[in-house]
Amino acid sequence: MPPTSASARLDLSLLPYKMVRKIGSGSFGEVYLMEDRVNPDIKVAAKMISKSKRMKAHKEFLIHKELSDVGHENVIRILEMGKSPDFHYLYLEYAECGDLFDRIPMNSSMRPPMARKYFKQLITGxxxxxxxxxxxxxxxxxxxxxGYGDILKICDFGHATKYLRTGIEVLLAPEVGTVEYAAPENYGPEHRGPPLDVWAAGVTLMTMVVGEYLWKKADVDCREYRKWISGKSLTKYNPFRRMNSVLFKLLRQILTDDVDQRLTLDEIENNPWVRLNKDVEYDVITIE
Structure with a gap:
């Protein structure tokens, strides 16, 4: 394998695992598939983070490790943290079946029953x-x-933070992970934490069922976003013209710039579209 920007500066003999190939890029680092040197059947993912970002690496490890110590099937497990002369590396559970982005058909959209299955797992996680x-x-x-069994697993905790301190919710300073999925309040003063993830989950659902980003940034300067927030004439045009009305209403209730009106995870979990066992893909939309 030709040396990469990371592997060129990394003494591979220092690692307990053998580098196989690059499989992705996470926040603040690149991710590689690794094999155990003694038993190649044991595979892990390794996120390599430059020593210059050691504080971020330690914060990510501690937060992710706390979650892994409790454990949940919809959250990728972190195994351990290691060091080399130039890098910190986080060893993670390897998910063999790729990511959700690869499941969304190119130039198309995911069928609603499949989108619902993944969305429900995301909300549970x-x-x-x-x-x-x-x-x-x-x-x-x-x-x-x-992962195996079509189990969705949330990964990459590089932007994660604690929003409860001694059981009390604290407001967070703005930090944008990925612009297309960032909630509008991210561009203002301090804000609550959980609604950020609810918004991003809503954009993820929208991406699955529509097959594209509807706006580049959730900001009033973006024309497409202003159109969505206004709600005017949305159902006259694709992709909403023939969308299931219950699904459309769910998206409107999640992707609202009014944080107090945005659905909570419990409310999403009990939404009729989320709880539906079989899908009615198309019907007539009525705006209430």
Missing amino acids: LKFIHGQGVVHRDIKPENLLI
Whole structure:
């Protein structure tokens, strides 16, 4: 394998695992598939983070390790943290089946029953994370891995932080993980943590069922975003013209710039579209 920007400066003999190939890029680092040197059947993912970002690496490890110590099937496990002369590396559970982004058909969209299956798992995983006092802040299809059994697993906690301190919710300073999935309040003063992940989950659902980003940034300077927030004439045009009305209403209730009106994870979990066992893909939309 030709040396990469990371592997060229890394003494591979220092690692307990053998580098196989690059499989992705996370916040603040590149991710590689690694094999155990003694037993190649044991595979892990290793996120390599430059020593210059050691404080971020330690914060990510501690937050992710707390979640892994409790454990949830919809959150990727972190195994350990190691060091080399130039890098910190986080060893992670390897999800064999890629990520959610790869499941969205190119130039098309995911069928609603499949989108619902993944979305329900995302909401379940987020409920666990929030229940541990953590907010992710970079939910997007690329950070949602797929393991055996089609199990969705939330990964990459590089932007995660604690939003509960001694059981009390604190406001967070603005930090944008990925612009297309960032909530509008991210561009203002301090804000609550959980609604950020709810918004990003809503954009993820929209991306699955529509197949594209509807706006580049959730900001009033973006024409497409202003059109969505206004709600005017949305259902006259694709992709909403023939969208299931219950799904459309769910998206409107999640992707609202009014944080107090935005659905909570519990409310999403009990939404009729989320709870539906079989899908009615198309019907007539009525705006209430």
